[in-house]
Amino acid sequence: MSEKPEPGAYWAANLRIIKVSLVIWAIVPFGFGILLRPLLQGVQIGGVDIGFWVAQQGSILVFLAIIFFYAWRMNKLDREFGVEE
Template sequence: MADQTSQKAQAAGKSDAGYWAANVRIILVSLVIWALCSFGFGILLRPMLSGIPVGGTDLGFWFAQQGSILVFLALIFFYAWRMNKLDREFGVEEE
């Protein structure tokens, strides 16, 4: 399968290295956003966010309980959309 990906990408004039570099970059950005929202806002920065009311509670608690879940869902859809775009760009989309 990796060989087919390689052949399609080379036929499209793009390299495997470029595809995987873009793929890893998308994953790293997603992981940084995930860590910032879950660990950063929910745990480390919670005392600073405690004065901001959201839905009857403070913003730090909201991020720890609900905000992180919403951000995770948004990251899933972003990742799927961006990877489909990247696959089309490199000519390795699913048929």
């Protein structure tokens, strides 16, 4: 006998994933690209300091990683709650 999940649990889990993803997405460009840039100036990637690189390229790569993570995690969540396609 399987228990029925409580109403709203699926959406609460979905919103939790979205919130974590948005926080990561905000921290990477603003934190590493702007706020921590003076501390990271000595570290070089591709001939430029890492703060500049994160602001220009790293943010895009993190955003793409978040998209793939979200798709993977939502597929797993859909299976857990029995709402997969």
